[in-house]
Amino acid sequence: MSRLVMKFGGTSVASVERIKNVVRHVNREVAAGHEVAVVVSAMSGKTNELVAWCKEASPLHDMREYDAVVASGEQVTAGLLALALQQAGLPARSWQGWQAPVLTDDGHGAARILSIEPAGILEGFSRGEVAVVAGFQGVHRPTNRITTLGRGGSDTSAVALAAAVKADRCDIYTDVDGVYTTDPRIVPRARRMDKVAFEEMLEMASAGAKVLQVRSVEVALKHDMPTYVRSSFDDPDHPGSGTLICKEEDIVEAQVVTGIAFSRDEAQITLRRVADKPGVAASVFMPLAEAGINVDMIVQTISQDNMTDMTFTVGAADYDRARALLEKTRSDIGYAAIVGARDVAKVSAIGVGMRSHAGVAARAFQALSQKGINIRAITTSEIKFSVLIDAAYTELAVRTLHTLYGLDKED
Amino acid sequence: MSRLVMKFGGTSVASVERIKNVVRHVNREVAAGHEVAVVVSAMSGKTNELVAWCKEASPLHDMREYDAVVASGEQVTAGLLALALQQAGLPARSWQGWQAPVLTDDGHGAARILSIEPAGILEGFSRGEVAVVAGFQGVHRPTNRITTLGRGGSDTSAVALAAAVKADRCDIYTDVDGVYTTDPRIVPRARRMDKVAFEEMLEMASAGAKVLQVRSVEVALKHDMPTYVRSSFDDPDHPGSGTLICKEEDIVEAQVVTGIAFSRDEAQITLRRVADKPGVAASVFMPLAEAGINVDMIVQTISQDNMTDMTFTVGAADYDRARALLEKTRSDIGYAAIVGARDVAKVSAIGVGMRSHAGVAARAFQALSQKGINIRAITTSEIKFSVLIDAAYTELAVRTLHTLYGLDKED
Numbered sequence: 001m002s003r004l005v006m007k008f009g010g011t012s013v014a015s016v017e018r019i020k021n022v023v024r025h026v027n028r029e030v031a032a033g034h035e036v037a038v039v040v041s042a043m044s045g046k047t048n049e050l051v052a053w054c055k056e057a058s059p060l061h062d063m064r065e066y067d068a069v070v071a072s073g074e075q076v077t078a079g080l081l082a083l084a085l086q087q088a089g090l091p092a093r094s095w096q097g098w099q100a101p102v103l104t105d106d107g108h109g110a111a112r113i114l115s116i117e118p119a120g121i122l123e124g125f126s127r128g129e130v131a132v133v134a135g136f137q138g139v140h141r142p143t144n145r146i147t148t149l150g151r152g153g154s155d156t157s158a159v160a161l162a163a164a165v166k167a168d169r170c171d172i173y174t175d176v177d178g179v180y181t182t183d184p185r186i187v188p189r190a191r192r193m194d195k196v197a198f199e200e201m202l203e204m205a206s207a208g209a210k211v212l213q214v215r216s217v218e219v220a221l222k223h224d225m226p227t228y229v230r231s232s233f234d235d236p237d238h239p240g241s242g243t244l245i246c247k248e249e250d251i252v253e254a255q256v257v258t259g260i261a262f263s264r265d266e267a268q269i270t271l272r273r274v275a276d277k278p279g280v281a282a283s284v285f286m287p288l289a290e291a292g293i294n295v296d297m298i299v300q301t302i303s304q305d306n307m308t309d310m311t312f313t314v315g316a317a318d319y320d321r322a323r324a325l326l327e328k329t330r331s332d333i334g335y336a337a338i339v340g341a342r343d344v345a346k347v348s349a350i351g352v353g354m355r356s357h358a359g360v361a362a363r364a365f366q367a368l369s370q371k372g373i374n375i376r377a378i379t380t381s382e383i384k385f386s387v388l389i390d391a392a393y394t395e396l397a398v399r400t401l402h403t404l405y406g407l408d409k410e411d
Numbered sequence: 412m413s414r415l416v417m418k419f420g421g422t423s424v425a426s427v428e429r430i431k432n433v434v435r436h437v438n439r440e441v442a443a444g445h446e447v448a449v450v451v452s453a454m455s456g457k458t459n460e461l462v463a464w465c466k467e468a469s470p471l472h473d474m475r476e477y478d479a480v481v482a483s484g485e486q487v488t489a490g491l492l493a494l495a496l497q498q499a500g501l502p503a504r505s506w507q508g509w510q511a512p513v514l515t516d517d518g519h520g521a522a523r524i525l526s527i528e529p530a531g532i533l534e535g536f537s538r539g540e541v542a543v544v545a546g547f548q549g550v551h552r553p554t555n556r557i558t559t560l561g562r563g564g565s566d567t568s569a570v571a572l573a574a575a576v577k578a579d580r581c582d583i584y585t586d587v588d589g590v591y592t593t594d595p596r597i598v599p600r601a602r603r604m605d606k607v608a609f610e611e612m613l614e615m616a617s618a619g620a621k622v623l624q625v626r627s628v629e630v631a632l633k634h635d636m637p638t639y640v641r642s643s644f645d646d647p648d649h650p651g652s653g654t655l656i657c658k659e660e661d662i663v664e665a666q667v668v669t670g671i672a673f674s675r676d677e678a679q680i681t682l683r684r685v686a687d688k689p690g691v692a693a694s695v696f697m698p699l700a701e702a703g704i705n706v707d708m709i710v711q712t713i714s715q716d717n718m719t720d721m722t723f724t725v726g727a728a729d730y731d732r733a734r735a736l737l738e739k740t741r742s743d744i745g746y747a748a749i750v751g752a753r754d755v756a757k758v759s760a761i762g763v764g765m766r767s768h769a770g771v772a773a774r775a776f777q778a779l780s781q782k783g784i785n786i787r788a789i790t791t792s793e794i795k796f797s798v799l800i801d802a803a804y805t806e807l808a809v810r811t812l813h814t815l816y817g818l819d820k821e822d
Contacts, residue, residue, distance in 0.1 A: 016467040050487065056427040057491045058498035065497070068505050069490035072483035076461065079480035080468045086476070087469035094479050098509070099555055144510055 002168035003035040003125070007135065007158035010044030011175045012232035013077045016084070023084045024236030025173065026130060030090055037121060037131040037165060039158040040081055042073025063108035067137075067148045071097065074134035074154070082132045092130040095121060097137035097146060102157065104138035104147045111147035113138060113156065113219075116164035125165075133161060152213035159216045163223035170225055171242075172212065173232035178243035179204070179211050181407040182260040186395050189408040193258065194241065197248040197352050198224075200258050203384040207348035208263030212245075220245060248352050256353035256360055257405035260398050264345045264391055266296070267319035268376060269326070270311040273336035276303040283333045284310065287325055293318045297346065297388060299377040310335075311377050313388060316342060344376060345394040348386040349401055361385040367404045373397055413579035414446040414536070418546065418569035421455030422586045423643035424488045427495070434495045435647035436584065437541060441501055448532060448542040448576060450569040451492055453484025474519035478548075478559045482508065485545035485565070493543045503541040506532060508548035508557060513568065515549035515558045522558035524549060524567065524630075527575035536576075544572055563624035570627045574634035581636055582653075583623065584643035589654035590615070590622050592818040593671040597806050600819040604669065605652065608659040608763050609635075611669050614795040618759035619674030623656075631656060659763050667764035667771055668816035671809050675756045675802055677707070678730035679787060680737065681722040684747035687714040694744045695721065698736055704729045708757065708799060710788040721746075722788050724799060727753060755787060756805040759797040760812055772796040778815045784808055 006029065008022050022038070029036050041047075050070045054061050078094035085092035097104075100121060104111035121131040135154025138147045149156055155172060162170035177192060179201065184190040196204075198221035205214040211229055220227045230242030274280055288295055298312040314322045319342055326338055354360050361380055368375060368387065373396065377388040389397055402408060417440065419433050433449070440447050452458075461481045465472050489505035496503035508515075511532060515522035532542040546565025549558045560567055566583060573581035588603060590612065595601040607615075609632035616625040622640055631638045641653030685691055699706055709723040725733045730753055737749055765771045772791055779786060779798065784807065788799040800808055813819060 016464055019468060053427055053487070053491055054494055057430060058494035060498075061494050062497055065490045065493045065505055068507070069487050069494075072486045075483045075486070076464070076480050079476045080464055082476045083465060083469035083472050083480075086473055087471075094476055096479070096557075146507075 005037045005162035005167045005170045007039040008173045010041045014044045019084050023088045035125040039133045039135040040077040041135050041154040046073040067108050067146050071137040071146045074136050078132045078134040094132045096134045098139035102138035106140040110150035113160045118164045155213045155216035159219045162225050170227045172229045177231035178229050187402045191409045193243050195244045195251045200350050201245045203350040204259050204261045207261035209261045256357045257349045257351035259350050260401045262347045265316045266313045266344050266346050267316045267342045268344045269340045271335040273307045274310050276306050276308040293322050297379045343391040345391040346386050347397045350384045352383050354383050367400050416448045416569050416573035416578045416581045418450040419584045421452045425455045430495050434499045446536040450544045450546040451488040452546050452565040457484040478519050478557050482548040482557045485547050489543045489545040505543045507545045509550035513549035517551040521561035524571045529575045566624040566627035570630045573636050582639045588642035589640050598813045602820045604654050606655045606662045611761050612656045614761040615670050615672045618672035620672045667768045668760045668762040670761050671812045673758045676727045677724045677755050677757050678727045678753045679755045680751045682746040684718045685721050687717050687719040704733050708790045754802040756802040757797050758808045761795045763794050765794050778811050
């Protein structure tokens with residue numbers, strides 16, 4: 001017998017009929033002798049409706065009240081799934097964030113889980129009970145107020161719960177059947193991976209792959225929690241395979257490059273002729289950080305006459321604010337000109353094999369250049385490199401790299 | 412400065428726009444220098460939707476899970492109203508049942524409030540904060556699970572909260588502007604009462620008037636909490652008058668009969684030739700009570716040959732079950748025949764003045780008989796009498812009694 005956490009997202013619980021389908025998945029695992037906790041999201045569309053009401057009530061809303069309102073979505077699904085499980089003859093009870101409890105900090109709207117006290121849920125297991133836990137939510141103990149973890153937070157709830165109850169595995173049921181070498185809508189020959197290392201998944205999620213929330217992969221990595229991404233649309237009695245996110249050493253045949261990720265929501269800003277001296281980077285990036293603007297790639301040209309060009313990317317949604325801020329602080333920074341581009345995309349190749357293989361990125365630059373794709377900026381890390389290109393070339397670049405690193409599915 | 416509890420029902424919070432109208436009512440009271448707690452119901456229609464989902468998930472649902480699901484409706488409204496109040500510049504925070512906390516017994520689906528611990532809300536008052544409390548819900552402490560109070564329970568939440576915070580008054584905002592001498596849809600000349608005694612309101616609610624939940628009036632009576640029924644559709648800046656439910660001695664000009672109530676959802680059962688001996692009533696009514704069937708009027712004819720006829724009423728919805736049960740226990744009870752009627756109605760006249768005026772009911776019997784209305788059964792209590800009649804005569808009987816006791820509005 002092992003212990004499982006199963007997580008079902010919004011489309012998997014979109015109606016009572018879909019919830020009954022979830023019951024069949026749970027039933028299969030219980031029948032196999034496992035102790036099961038299920039983490040659920042809100043019915044799809046519900047969270048958006050609740051968020052819209054909050055905005056209508058107060059455009060600059062108090063996030064504590066926002067959390068109380070939007071957490072109700074998962075509360076409903078948890079109760080309904082518990083009822084549907086009971087109806088199928090499986091003892092079950094629902095646990096809301098404050099009941100489990102899932103303790104978080106007070107970062108309302110984007111809180112971080114501090115700990116989950118699993119005693120009640122474990123007692124339930126010993127009575128043969130399925131625990132149905134409302135995802136996405138927790139409680140801040142000192143104030144006794146409901147918190148939410150931010151969009152996609154139910155993935156994190158599930159992995160953190162799996163760690164807290166010392167589960168053998170965390171199964172994330174989603175509307176895709178696993179993690180692909182890249183987005184199959186762009187590369188029809190993309191392959192589902194059987195296994196991917198925690199570190200690779202973390203880089204892929206950060207680089208734009210939307211299968212899992214970044215934070216959930218961090219938690220899985222921290223606790224070495226094997227996390228299985230699979231489809232909730234499979235026949236519950238004969239489910240197919242998914243992708244196991246696991247330790248690097250559990251992957252026998254590692255590839256040099258595992259996957260290609262991309263993000264189109266990028267914008268580029270270049271400051272021309274900035275003084276190349278200590279403190280200048282701080283004068284650029286501190287005001288941006290204080291304004292909550294996230295800076296991603298940062299590239300600096302080689303200095304000439306003690307002057308340099310500084311290029312970096314921000315989210316496209318932050319572009320106007322970032323530019324306005326930099327123009328306001330121009331005299332503090334001291335630059336000759338500011339230029340920018342909205343229509344840029346970041347394409348990344350990820351693989352733990354890069355650590356032991358030199359020249360992986362160089363081959364990419366050559367291949368992209370042969371297709372006439374201009375590289376605006378490059379960044380590399382131990383297991384990932386990213387190129388910034390014109391957005392119009394995104395699909396071409398992704399397909400080129402996918403083929404280059406031998407990721408295409410065979411016929 | 413005084414302290415007020417204001418309660419708004421489902422139609423008053425049916426949309427964010429309606430919630431903003433509630434803000435204007437609250438704002439008026441805060442501007443007048445009052446400390447205010449607001450109790451809210453779910454947006455109208457929400458509770459029905461949630462109940463339907465529960466039934467779809469599990470027809471014989473675990474009431475603990477049902478409560479977790481349906482309580483979410485009030486949670487949403489409480490958060491949205493707190494946001495809308497803040498937006499209008501009024502400090503506010505929401506309190507869910509488990510946060511206040513509103514402690515109840517574990518009668519899930521129809522729990523009774525045991526106590527409300529007001530410390531947090533009172534601290535909020537001292538900071539100038541409006542407390543927005545989710546109605547209809549509480550928490551059972553030993554199990555830490557959410558409970559609900561049953562339909563209309565938000566009225567009870569409001570009155571109990573008013574008692575707990577020692578409010579000066581509890582204002583129930585509803586879609587009518589007060590308590591009427593009878594239903595104005597049946598008697599156009601019905602008058603809104605300025606004041607009505609707790610005991611009278613209790614009898615009227617029990618006898619079928621639907622303005623307030625019976626339990627809320629019991630709580631108001633127990634705690635001597637002046638409760639003001641008024642309209643949420645009034646202009647918030649120039650609200651009209653409502654009906655104050657208060658102590659009998661606060662009503663200067665008491666009428667003999669204050670109001671006429673009626674209930675059409677009645678069914679009559681008569682057992683012919685039952686032995687008139689100790690224990691026979693128990694053999695009839697105990698099985699019904701055990702089956703959860705509520706018996707209302709009970710009338711027994713004068714005994715002949717130690718045999719009697721026993722007539723009583725049950726809710727129309729329980730009629731078939733009650734008859735089947737009595738037929739099953741026929742040999743235990745021992746009766747010659749069972750006869751029944753579905754299409755019956757109960758019409759009641761209520762007034763504390765009956766205590767000191769003899770012959771009040773007798774005048775009614777005469778007046779009804781003159782209109783050709785046959786009385787099937789009569790019961791009387793200290794401040795109320797009820798007649799059971801054919802349902803077709805309901806309107807005629809109500810109008811006759813309304814005129815008889817001088818309740819018609821003058822032109």
